[in-house]
Amino acid sequence: MYLGLFGPGPNPSACFVDNGNVLFWAEEERFTRIKTSPNSFPYQSIYRGLKYLKISLEDIKGIGYGWDCKNYSEQALNNLSKTQLSYPSSSDYLNKLAQKNLNIRYDQIKIESYIRRLFTKENISEIPNIEFFPHHLCHVSSTLILNPLKEGVVIINDGAGEIISTSIHYYDGNSISKPLKTIYLPNSLGSIYASLTEYLGYRAYEDEGRVMGLSCYGEYDAEIHNNFLNVLKPVSSEENFYYSDPTFRYNFKRNYGNRFSDKMVSLFGQPRKPDESPLDNRFKNLAFSLQKTLEEILINMCDWSQKETNSKVCFFAGGVHMNCKANGSIVKSNIYKECYFQPASSDNGVSLGAALLAENRDKKKSFSKLSILNNLYFGSSYEDEDILQLLKKAKVKFRYSEHVSAEAAKSISENKLIGWFQGRMEIGARSLGARSILANPLSPKARDLVNLNVKSREKWRPFCPSVKEESFDKYFDGNLNSTNPYYMIIAYDVKENMISKIPSCVHIDNTARPQAVSRKSNLKYWKLLDFLEKIQNHPLVLNTSFNIKGEPIVESPEQALRCFYSTGLDELYLGSYVITKK
Numbered sequence: 001m002y003l004g005l006f007g008p009g010p011n012p013s014a015c016f017v018d019n020g021n022v023l024f025w026a027e028e029e030r031f032t033r034i035k036t037s038p039n040s041f042p043y044q045s046i047y048r049g050l051k052y053l054k055i056s057l058e059d060i061k062g063i064g065y066g067w068d069c070k071n072y073s074e075q076a077l078n079n080l081s082k083t084q085l086s087y088p089s090s091s092d093y094l095n096k097l098a099q100k101n102l103n104i105r106y107d108q109i110k111i112e113s114y115i116r117r118l119f120t121k122e123n124i125s126e127i128p129n130i131e132f133f134p135h136h137l138c139h140v141s142s143t144l145i146l147n148p149l150k151e152g153v154v155i156i157n158d159g160a161g162e163i164i165s166t167s168i169h170y171y172d173g174n175s176i177s178k179p180l181k182t183i184y185l186p187n188s189l190g191s192i193y194a195s196l197t198e199y200l201g202y203r204a205y206e207d208e209g210r211v212m213g214l215s216c217y218g219e220y221d222a223e224i225h226n227n228f229l230n231v232l233k234p235v236s237s238e239e240n241f242y243y244s245d246p247t248f249r250y251n252f253k254r255n256y257g258n259r260f261s262d263k264m265v266s267l268f269g270q271p272r273k274p275d276e277s278p279l280d281n282r283f284k285n286l287a288f289s290l291q292k293t294l295e296e297i298l299i300n301m302c303d304w305s306q307k308e309t310n311s312k313v314c315f316f317a318g319g320v321h322m323n324c325k326a327n328g329s330i331v332k333s334n335i336y337k338e339c340y341f342q343p344a345s346s347d348n349g350v351s352l353g354a355a356l357l358a359e360n361r362d363k364k365k366s367f368s369k370l371s372i373l374n375n376l377y378f379g380s381s382y383e384d385e386d387i388l389q390l391l392k393k394a395k396v397k398f399r400y401s402e403h404v405s406a407e408a409a410k411s412i413s414e415n416k417l418i419g420w421f422q423g424r425m426e427i428g429a430r431s432l433g434a435r436s437i438l439a440n441p442l443s444p445k446a447r448d449l450v451n452l453n454v455k456s457r458e459k460w461r462p463f464c465p466s467v468k469e470e471s472f473d474k475y476f477d478g479n480l481n482s483t484n485p486y487y488m489i490i491a492y493d494v495k496e497n498m499i500s501k502i503p504s505c506v507h508i509d510n511t512a513r514p515q516a517v518s519r520k521s522n523l524k525y526w527k528l529l530d531f532l533e534k535i536q537n538h539p540l541v542l543n544t545s546f547n548i549k550g551e552p553i554v555e556s557p558e559q560a561l562r563c564f565y566s567t568g569l570d571e572l573y574l575g576s577y578v579i580t581k582k
C-alpha cells in the first residue's frame with residue numbers, strides 16, 4: 001500500500017493506492033468542514049482512509065508528497081531574485097511575506113515531522129521512505145490513470161507547482177518524458193485567473209468557476225480587451241505561449257486586494273465589491289476577455305504540442321483545467337482526437353499522482369500497468385445501521401425503503417427537491433450522485449427553486465445535468481468514447497432540439513456540463529435516471545452539490561440531516577432511509 005499526500009496548500013488530500021488501483025482518496029475539507037482547508041496537513045483524510053481500508057500505518061510501504069520541498073526554497077529564491085531584477089518595483093513587503101509564508105508552508109523538515117508524528121503516535125519506529133515529487137509531475141501521473149494504455153501529450157496548467165506554472169510532456173505509453181516545454185513564474189495562467197477572480201469580487205482559488213460562467217454574459221469590448229492584453233498576452237510558441245505581467249498582480253502596490261495591484265485598478269477602474277449586484281457590463285466584458293484569451297493560449301499549446309509529437313491523444317490537469325468551458329473549446333478544436341481531463345485537476349489530484357509515483361518508482365513499474373480510473377467514489381461511506389442509529393437519536397420520522405431510486409425519481413418528477421446521500425463520497429469539486437441535491441431538469445422553475453430553497457447562488461448560474469450514459473448523444477454534441485464525459489469537467493453544446501427541454505441545466509451559451517452515468521460506476525443513481533426516463537421520457541436529473549453556501553459538500557449523514565432541516569429540501573434519501581418534511 002502506498003500513500004500520497006498534499007497539504008497544506010489549496011485543497012489538501014490523501015490517497016491510498018495498491019498495485020495501481022486507487023483504494024481511498026479524499027479531500028481534507030470534507031472532514032475539517034472548512035472550504036478547501038488550505039492550512040491543513042491531511043491528517044483526517046489519512047485516518048479515515050486507514051479506518052475505511054481496515055489497515056494500519058504499518059501497511060504503508062512508501063509515501064509520496066506532491067511538492068518538491070527539497071529543492072523548493074532554492075528555486076523560489078532564485079526565481080524571486082530574477083523577477084526583482086526584471087521588475088524593480090517589486091520591493092513590496094507583501095511579496096516578501098508571501099514568499100516567506102510559502103517557504104515555511106513547504107519546508108521539508110516540517111512536512112517530514114508531520115508524517116513522523118503519525119507513526120510515533122502509533123508506536124511505529126520504522127517510517128517508510130518519503131519522496132518529495134515535483135508538483136507538476138504529480139499532476140501528470142494523476143491524469144495518465146484516465147487511460148494509461150494510450151500514448152499522448154500531457155499538458156499541465158496551474159497557479160504554480162514550485163516555480164513552474166505550465167509544463168508540456170510526452171507519455172510514450174510507458175514512461176513520462178522530460179518536459180517538452182516549461183514555463184516559470186512570474187508567468188502563470190492560474191495566477192492571472194485568480195487575480196481577476198478577486199478583482200471581480202469573488203474568492204481567488206475558489207470562485208474561478210463563477211468568473212468562467214460570467215464570461216458568457218460578456219462581449220468583446222475593444223477598449224477592455226486591448227487593455228487586458230497588457231495583463232495577459234498570447235505570444236508565439238517560441239516565446240512560451242503567453243506573457244503575464246506580474247506588476248498587475250504582485251510586483252506593485254496593493255491597496256485594493258491581495259492578488260491584484262493598484263496598476264490593475266488604474267487600467268480597469270474600481271474593482272467590484274464582493275456580492276455587489278447587479279454586475280455591470282464592464283465586469284462581464286472583462287471576464288469575457290480573460291476567458292477568450294485563456295482559451296486562445298490553451299488552443300495554441302494544443303496546436304504546437306500536436307505538431308511537435310504528431311500525437312492524437314492529450315491528457316490535461318492542473319487547476320486551470322477545472323475550467324470546463326476552456327476544456328470544451330479544446331475538445332471542439334479537434335486538434336486532438338481524444339482528450340482526457342483529470343476531474344480532480346486542482347491540487348486535490350496531486351495526492352493521487354504522488355501515490356502512483358511512489359509505488360511505480362519503488363516497484364520499477366510502468367505507468368501502463370495502472371488500472372483505469374472509471375469512477376470517483378473513493379471516499380468515506382456509512383452503513384444503513386449507522387444511519388438508523390443517527391435517525392433514532394435525532395428523533396426524526398423516517399421510513400425504510402427497498403426502492404429509493406424509484407421513489408426519489410417519482411418525487412423529482414413531482415418537482416420536489418431531494419437530498420441524495422448514497423454510498424462512498426466522491427472526490428473533487430462536483431457532486432456525482434453520492435452526495436447530491438437533485439431536482440427536475442424539465443421544470444423551468446427548478447433553477448430558481450434550488451437557489452431560493454438551498455443554494456442562494458446567483459440567478460444567472462446554471463446547474464448541471466446527470467444523464468444515463470446510453471442517452472448522452474441524444475442530448476449533447478460530444479463523443480462519449482473520446483472525451484470521457486463522466487465527471488462534469490467539459491462543457492458540451494446541448495443539441496438544439498433539447499435546449500428547451502432541460503431549461504434549468506443549459507447555460508446562456510447553450511452549453512451544459514453534464515455527467516454521463518454508467519450502470520457500472522453507480523447503479524443506484526443510474527436506476528434513478530432510468531426511472532425518471534420511464535416517468536417523463538428523459539433520463540436526466542439536475543444535480544448540484546449537497547451543501548449549504550460557503551460550506552464543503554456534506555460528508556456524513558449528520559451533516560446531511562443538518563443541511564436538510566436548515567434548507568428548503570423536501571425529502572432526504574439517506575442510504576435506505578427516507579425522511580420527509582410533510
Ligand SMILES: [Fe+2]
Pocket residue numbers: 135139158159160161318319346347
Ligand atoms: Fe497544482
